[in-house]
Amino acid sequence: MQDPLLDPLRQRILARMGIQSWQLRAPTLPGGEPAQATADNAVPAPAQAPLPTGKLWLLAPTLPAPSLLADICSLLGIGPDEVSLLGELPEGATPPLLWLTVADPRWPDALVCPLKPDAAHKRALWQQCRQRLPG
Numbered sequence: 001m002q003d004p005l006l007d008p009l010r011q012r013i014l015a016r017m018g019i020q021s022w023q024l025r026a027p028t029l030p031g032g033e034p035a036q037a038t039a040d041n042a043v044p045a046p047a048q049a050p051l052p053t054g055k056l057w058l059l060a061p062t063l064p065a066p067s068l069l070a071d072i073c074s075l076l077g078i079g080p081d082e083v084s085l086l087g088e089l090p091e092g093a094t095p096p097l098l099w100l101t102v103a104d105p106r107w108p109d110a111l112v113c114p115l116k117p118d119a120a121h122k123r124a125l126w127q128q129c130r131q132r133l134p135g
Helices: 008-016 066-076 119-131
Strands: 056-059 083-086 098-100
Touching: 056 066, 066 119
Parallel strands: 056 083, 056 098
Antiparallel strands: none
C-alpha cells in the first residue's frame, strides 16, 4: 500500500495550505522508534508567508469598483494589477503604499477611503493621492 503522504494530490493540497509533509509525522528510526531532535536533524521552522508584491496594499474584504480602482491607480501611476488585496497586514511588514477603508493611527500616511465612497470621500481621496505625487 502506498503511503498516503506520498500521494501527489495530497502533497499539493497540503503545500497550498502551508503544511509540509515533515510537519505531519515525527521522523522514525529504522526500528520504528521516534527519532529525537538533535542539532543535526532538527525540524526547520515553517517559512513565513511571502509579502504581497503590489505597490499599493489594500486592507479590505474586497476590491472597490473597477472604475474607482482604475482611477486611483492612474492617479498614482500604477496598474490595477499592482494592487494587493489583504485581509490583514503581515506582521512587521511596511507597505509601500497602504489604502485603508477606516483611518488607523498606526498608519498615518495611508490613503483612507471606503470601498463605496460618496462625493466627499472621493474628493478627500483625490487630495491624498495628489499629496503623494512627485513635484
